[in-house]
Amino acid sequence: MKILVIASAKNGQINANLANVLTAASKIHAKCDVLLIGSADLTALSNLACVGKILHLNSIVDEQNLASSVAKLVANIAKNYTHVLTAADSYGKDLLPRVAGILDLSQISEVVAVISPNIFKKPMYAGNVLAEVESFEDTKLLTVRATSFTPYTALAEEAAVEVLPNSAEINPNISHLGETIIHSETIDLSHAQIIVTGGHSLGSKENFVELIHGLAVKLDGAVGASRAAVEAGYASNDCQVGQTGKVVAPKLYLAIGISGAVQHIAGMKDSQQVIAINIDPNAQIFEYADYGLVGDLFEIVPELINQL
Numbered sequence: 001m002k003i004l005v006i007a008s009a010k011n012g013q014i015n016a017n018l019a020n021v022l023t024a025a026s027k028i029h030a031k032c033d034v035l036l037i038g039s040a041d042l043t044a045l046s047n048l049a050c051v052g053k054i055l056h057l058n059s060i061v062d063e064q065n066l067a068s069s070v071a072k073l074v075a076n077i078a079k080n081y082t083h084v085l086t087a088a089d090s091y092g093k094d095l096l097p098r099v100a101g102i103l104d105l106s107q108i109s110e111v112v113a114v115i116s117p118n119i120f121k122k123p124m125y126a127g128n129v130l131a132e133v134e135s136f137e138d139t140k141l142l143t144v145r146a147t148s149f150t151p152y153t154a155l156a157e158e159a160a161v162e163v164l165p166n167s168a169e170i171n172p173n174i175s176h177l178g179e180t181i182i183h184s185e186t187i188d189l190s191h192a193q194i195i196v197t198g199g200h201s202l203g204s205k206e207n208f209v210e211l212i213h214g215l216a217v218k219l220d221g222a223v224g225a226s227r228a229a230v231e232a233g234y235a236s237n238d239c240q241v242g243q244t245g246k247v248v249a250p251k252l253y254l255a256i257g258i259s260g261a262v263q264h265i266a267g268m269k270d271s272q273q274v275i276a277i278n279i280d281p282n283a284q285i286f287e288y289a290d291y292g293l294v295g296d297l298f299e300i301v302p303e304l305i306n307q308l
């Protein structure tokens with residue numbers, strides 16, 4: 001078996017999900033090669049026990065590592081492996097389907113468990129069903145849900161590094177227009193240990209900021225939102241948790257004024273502890289909560305912030 005894990009680096013930082021994907025890869029085989037796209041310091045990566053070799057593509061034609069520019073090059077490398085894994089994040093979801101298309105292979109998306117080298121568990125129907133999928137492809141292409149695997153930490157001797165010649169081709173039909181980096185007082189949702197999520201019932205952006213951001217800052221946590229809260233303009237799109245938002249699995253998830261619609265649950269049900277605050281004792285969110293507080297969030301949350 002030959003395993004390839006693909007990761008990207010941005011602003012000199014390797015995507016943090018790589019450590020989780022390496023754990024998934026190590027459940028298939030003890031060693032893997034890592035294809036790193038973008039410039040970064042390789043020291044920490046090269047010391048991980050499961051990393052056999054690092055293939056480093058550190059000079060990209062378009063400087064953005066656009067999936068459309070590197071897909072052919074990655075496909076050329078990927079076809080020599082039995083398994084190719086990458087995180088099911090926005091970059092992985094952009095890149096791996098392109099590789100699958102070029103190689104005419106099927107892809108298994110959002111793997112949450114490795115049952116055997118051929119059989120993988122993945123959610124379907126907004127997480128309501130966990131399917132075990134068997135692949136007969138010579139090269140199995142897998143995107144991995146990072147929150148389902150702990151980060152890989154075992155250390156060993158330094159892995160070899162092979163710097164790849166840059167033969168990426170810019171796709172003339174796709175160009176990078178720019179990006180906006182949002183600076184927030186609270187930490188990034190994807191890797192937060194504590195998430196405070198607010199729903200539509202907050203009623204306004206001002207209330208959302210005061211109560212949800214306010215509590216998140218006190219708890220050193222991240223801010224999440226239901227889709228209804230995002231659509232109402234109370235929170236930005238990147239805060240959305242759920243089927244069409246982010247999938248999170250923090251140690252503590254506070255659901256405040258959230259009804260518990262199935263599409264929201266799909267994004268948070270792997271959280272270790274859930275605390276729900278809702279005025280309706282029959283709200284569906286309580287079915288998923290370890291602790292439930294029935295009451296008015298406008299009374300409870302200010303009191304919580306005060307106490308903290």
Ligand SMILES: Cc1cc2nc3c(=O)[nH]c(=O)nc-3n(C[C@H](O)[C@H](O)[C@H](O)COP(=O)(O)OP(=O)(O)OC[C@H]3O[C@@H](n4cnc5c(N)ncnc54)[C@H](O)[C@@H]3O)c2cc1C
Pocket residue numbers: 198199200201225226227228229240241242243244245246256257258259260261262263264267277278279280283295296297298
């Ligand atoms: C294809 C599709 C994809 C979707 N994807 C997502 C997704 O990714 N994420 C997502 O979140 N939703 C998603 N939705 C929407 C989802 O179905 C729900 O509409 C949404 O989650 C509801 O958000 P909410 O709980 O904030 O609002 P509501 O359903 O309006 O619930 C508000 C809750 O607040 C409680 N409440 C009201 N006042 C107070 C108070 N003063 N104190 C305490 N509690 C109070 C109410 O009892 C209620 O339970 C999707 C829907 C579809 C069709």
